[in-house]
Amino acid sequence: MLRRWGHARRCQRRARHCSNSVIANYLEACAVLEPDQPGNTPMIAVDLELTGLDHRKDRIIAIGWTLIDEGKIRFGSNRQVLISTGQSVGPSAEIHEMLDSELAGGERIEQGLEALFRAGTGRLWLFHHARLDLASLRAAVHAWTGTKPGFIVLDTLDIEKRQRLRRNVPPRQGQLQLGRLRSEYRLPPYPGHNALNDAIATAELALAMAARAQSGGALDLRRYRRYF
Template sequence: MWRGLIRRLDRARLTDPRFAFLFEKGPPDEAVALDCEATGLDPRRDEILAVAAIRIRGGRILASESFRATLRSARPSSPAAIKVHRLLGAEIRQGLDPAAMLPELLRFIGGRPIVGYYTDFDVRLLDRHARRMLRIRLPNPRIDVSALYYACKYRGAPDYVKIDLSFARIAADLGLPPLPQHDAFNDALMTAMMYVQLSDMLERRATIPRRAAEPVESAAFGA
């Protein structure tokens, strides 16, 4: 209910009518997998360094219909963050201005649902720029693959079952290829693959078996 209210308020606040399409329904049976790499883990303070988005249509991942950009940032990454996203200062200094990137990204996404892994983090990063430029937050529906995975594997599980919703665990259970993690395009592509597979499983009411011990070779996923 509260998201519906925020959506109505934001539509009234929109300062540029050219972006009214964000509040319309996207093409049927389409979604966009999205991933952002940032200077840290605080969406209120940290900045986007790279963003990638890939369209999904009718259960097909359209890798040729993708968006990717590296952004300039005045906020330096911490050494720990650099080890994760592996973007060096020279790459960031040569990146796009966020104000130039956002209109292109919004046109690419349109009114489609945004699919992500812990989607709220990525959307909150983008919302800061959308508020600055258009006085709105992204109104798109959000689909989190960790919630789909939970429904396929842990729904109805006893309290003593250990729940693991890590990206690596989801990828391992679904048999996805071990693309290096923390690259925006790779993560968006793997998220899209998770979404397609988990959506199909939920539609067929298929489940993922729970096992007592589930080792994950985290190095294979770039962790």
């Protein structure tokens, strides 16, 4: 309760001081957002591809997202923005199956962020393993506008971990990976290491979790949402 209130105040304050209209709008919407049921909460599932695991050093090279409205993923809203970093992607290119040349044709990070935050205004943000992506996003927006945005977040990895701990079966190494969890929820395997595919994969996983939970009472977002 207190956290929510504090978060809302912080968002409002930052919105007032933010010169960038997209981020200001986003923050204002974020302040009044109160997610409770998955079915009536608009969400945005996001995944980032980074050059590495350190948000202070590494850059975003791709952002993928898709929107969920009324419990349904809208394929028409799928977006993937490739970011041109202006420097070589280096060793991680292999993982992300993106060549430097492909990225050279990408957009500037500001354009990507603007599109993302426009799409994500008034939505609950959905990640699989939110921490790293959020830190990168926050750093990137700070570098762009001077404001650190707040987020209300649902993290499928976190949900699963907590559910398992509650059932007293602590997850073992690797069990919480996106692909593994999806197969447990009987979702089809998707080619990974692609921001958009991972975003859609996360969105579907979240819907699956919500649907499974419904047989034993709805997935209460109030329990799992996180404020950042």
